[in-house]
Amino acid sequence: MSRPDAPEAVIRVRGLRTQFGDHVVHEGLDLDVRRGEVLGIVGGSGTGKSVLLRSIVGLQRPAAGSIEVFGVDVLSGDAAARARLDERWGVLFQDGALFSSLTVRENVEVPLRAVEGLAPEIRRQLADLKIALVGLPYTAGDKYPSELSGGMRKRAGLARALALDPDIVFLDEPTAGLDPIGAADFDQLILKLRQALGLTVFLVTHDLDTLHAICDRIAVLAERKVLVTGGLRDMLAVDHPWVQDYFHGPRARAAFEAPGADAATEKG
Numbered sequence: 001m002s003r004p005d006a007p008e009a010v011i012r013v014r015g016l017r018t019q020f021g022d023h024v025v026h027e028g029l030d031l032d033v034r035r036g037e038v039l040g041i042v043g044g045s046g047t048g049k050s051v052l053l054r055s056i057v058g059l060q061r062p063a064a065g066s067i068e069v070f071g072v073d074v075l076s077g078d079a080a081a082r083a084r085l086d087e088r089w090g091v092l093f094q095d096g097a098l099f100s101s102l103t104v105r106e107n108v109e110v111p112l113r114a115v116e117g118l119a120p121e122i123r124r125q126l127a128d129l130k131i132a133l134v135g136l137p138y139t140a141g142d143k144y145p146s147e148l149s150g151g152m153r154k155r156a157g158l159a160r161a162l163a164l165d166p167d168i169v170f171l172d173e174p175t176a177g178l179d180p181i182g183a184a185d186f187d188q189l190i191l192k193l194r195q196a197l198g199l200t201v202f203l204v205t206h207d208l209d210t211l212h213a214i215c216d217r218i219a220v221l222a223e224r225k226v227l228v229t230g231g232l233r234d235m236l237a238v239d240h241p242w243v244q245d246y247f248h249g250p251r252a253r254a255a256f257e258a259p260g261a262d263a264a265t266e267k268g
Contacts, residue, residue: 007034010168010200011056016065018051025051027224029065033168038194038201040211043221044242049204050094052221053170056202057091058082069168089168090161094176095153098145104131104156105141111163130159135189151182155189162193168200169193175207187213208246 011033018026025048033039041049054060056067058074067074070088072081090111098107108127112118118126131141134155145153154174161169171190175183191214194201205211211218211232219229220243228238235247 007036009033010035010070011202012066012068013052013056014066016052016055016067017063018048018055018060019063024224026055026062026065029221029225031219031226031229033200033202034217035200036194036198037216038190038203038214040215040218041202041204041221042206042211042218042246047221048224049221050172053091053172053202053204057089057170058085087164088166089170090164090166091170092154092157092161092172092174094173095150095157098153098157098160100145103142103144104136104148104159107145107156108141108160108163111160115164127159127163130162131156133162133193134159135185150177151186154178154186158189162197165197166199168202170202170204172204173206174203175205175210180209183207183209184213190214 009032011031013029013031016026016029016031017024018029025046029052031052041052043049051060055062056069056074061075069085072085074082074085098104099110102110105124105127108130109123112123112126115123128138128141132138136152136155136159140148140152140156145156148156158169158171158174174190175186178186187210190201190203193199194214201214203210203215215232217229218232218235220227220235220238220240222240222242227240227243228235232247235243238244238247
C-alpha cells in the first residue's frame with residue numbers, strides 16, 4: 001500500500017487484458033506510475049513490456065481493463081481530451097524510429113507541425129533547441145538518420161519525443177545496442193532531463209546498470225501481470241524463479257557492488 005504522502009499517480013492501469021488471437025499477454029494487470037519518478041519496466045521475453053507501453057499511449061487496444069493518464073480515460077475518453085494527451089507525452093521507440101527520408105531537424109519538427117500558427121522559422125529554432133538539449137552537436141540537425149551512430153539516433157529520437165515539452169516520456173529499450181560508455185552517458189542524460197524538465201519517465205529496459213543508475217522504482221512483469229514493484233534491493237527478497245535469476249545473477253551482483261548502489265530504493 002502506498003504511503004499517504006506518496007506522489008500522485010499520473011498513470012493508472014487497472015485490470016488490463018491484452019491478447020493477440022488466442023495468446024493472452026496480460027491478464028488483470030494493475031500498475032501506477034507516480035509523478036516525477038523514473039519507473040523501470042522489466043520482465044522476461046514475451047511478457048509484453050513494449051505491448052504495455054503501446055497500450056498506454058493508445059497504439060495497442062487491450063481486450064479489457066482501463067488506462068487513465070492525468071485522469072483521462074485513454075480507451076474511451078472523448079476525442080478532444082484524448083488528443084490533448086498526445087501533447088503531454090513523448091515516445092522514444094527502439095533505435096529512435098526516425099523517418100529515414102528526413103533530416104534530424106525535420107524529424108524533430110514533425111510533432112511541431114501540428115501546432116497551429118507556429119511559423120516555420122520558430123519551428124526550426126525549437127527543433128534546434130531540442131537537438132541541443134539531448135547533447136547532439138548543432139551540425140547533427142542537417143544529417144539523415146543513416147549518417148548517425150546508434151547512440152546519436154537514439155538522442156535524435158529523444159529530441160523528437162521532447163518536441164512538445166511533454167510531462168511524460170516513454171522510453172523503449174533506450175540503451176539497447178549501446179556500448180557501456182554510451183549507455184551510461186544516455187542514463188545520465190535521462191536523469192538530467194528529468195530534473196531540469198520535471199519529467200515522469202516510463203522506461204522499458206533489460207539493462208541492470210540502467211535500473212541501478214536511474215530508476216526510482218522497478219515493476220516486474222511476470223505471469224501476465226505486474227508481479228511486484230519496488231526498489232532494486234527489494235527485488236532480492238522476491239521469491240519467484242525469474243526474479244531470482246535476473247536479480248541474483250553476476251551482472252546484478254556487479255550493479256549492487258558499484259558505487260552508489262543504494263540509489264534505486266523504494267520511495268514509498
